[in-house]
Amino acid sequence: MSTGLKLLYIEDDAEIGRWVSDNLKERGYEIIWLTSGDQAVESGQGCCLAILDVMLPGLDGFTVGQRLKRSYPDMPILMLSARTSIDDKLQGLQFADDYLTKPFHPDELAARIEVLLRRSGAHANQPLLLKHLLVYEHENRIVRQDNGEEIILTGKQYQIFFYLLRHLGQILTKEQIYEGVWGEPYLDGDKTLMVHIRYLREKIELDPAAPEIVETIRGVGYRVRA
Known part of the structure; x- marks a missing residue:
């Protein structure tokens, strides 16, 4: 089924480019695939x-991305790179909306694209399918796919869940989540986040004792898997 949405994809590696392009086409996107950034703006x-x-080759992705952002300020840009240094990420995120390191799973790429499209409004009316849930970002509600039951989240539950979704597939520490949602330093031993996640799981998981959506990464923090 076509989404009616067109994506610009720039990748010079023929094997990776074909793999990603074919996968996104199967998900209903129209793909404009270029092997250099020379014609990116056009x-x-x-x-x-x-x-x-x-x-x-030629213009690097940072230069191409900056030119695209100047020409299309509202267009979300997702950077892909095998370079994992924090300096590269910070450089990319000066203009880009997300940064994904290689290698990546196609489900994670697709999920990040959906999040960016919904955030920009292009995908606003299309929910994200996540396990058994249909997730609507712009309303404090989630509809369970299997029975259509509407789930209402409290403010903090909603903020925690969508903070995790904005970092889909990434393992986030308790400190990162707490500071991202509450906007203040995390105090070691504070159980507030853990309590909120327990209540969140009771609403969105089929079995809160064996969560499939909000995963605990023991000794580190939490993740929503793509």
Whole structure:
């Protein structure tokens, strides 16, 4: 089924490019695939999101991304790179909306694209399918897919869940989540986040004792798997 959404994809590696392009086409997207950034601005007309590899022949992905952002300020940009240094990520995130390191699973790429599209409004009316849930980002509600039951989240439950969704597939520490949601330093031993996640799981998990959506990464924190 077509989503009616066109994505600009720039990747010079033929094998990776074909794999990603074919996968996204199977998910209903129209893909404009370029192997360099020379024609990026012209090709970006009508696209609702750009996916850029950092290492490109000629103009690098950072330069291409900056040009796209100047021409299309509302277009979300997702950077892809095998380079994992924090300096590279910070450079990319000066203009890009997300940064995904290689190798990645196609489900994670697709999920991040959906989050960016919903945030930009291009995907606003289409929910994210996550396990057994249909997730609507712009309302404090989630509809369970299997029986259509509407789930209402409290403010903090909603903020925690969507903070995790905005970092889909990433393992986040308790400190990162607490400071991202509450906006203040996390105190070691504070059980507030754990209590809120327990109540969140009681609402969204089929079996809260064996969670499939909000996973605990023992000794580290939590993750929502793509």
